[in-house]
Amino acid sequence: MIPEVCVRQRFPTRNRKAGLMRAVAAQQELLGIGKDGANGAMVERDGGLQVMGKGTVTIVDPGEMSHTNYADVGANDPISLHNLRVHILSYGDRYHLHKRSLISQDG
16 A cells, blocks of 8 residues: 655645645654656655656655654745655666655666
């Protein structure tokens, strides 16, 4: 079973980075995935994700986040996110959704 994710499309062109980061701050069990319009991501049965196409896929992982002020600020206020893990992946890069880790190019 694939873990719960929050996906944002046309990620860089519409500057949705802040929205995706807010989403994972609000629900820290989610894994955020932002993809641009020039590519896709193939999700395999074992939980592997492989980037396809010319653009990038951004993974936002709050699993090790140590602090956020999300609950204390308004919808248009800036938020603090400490120790948030972010990966920018391009064609051929792979990421394991269950393990929340990169998959080596070697295996």
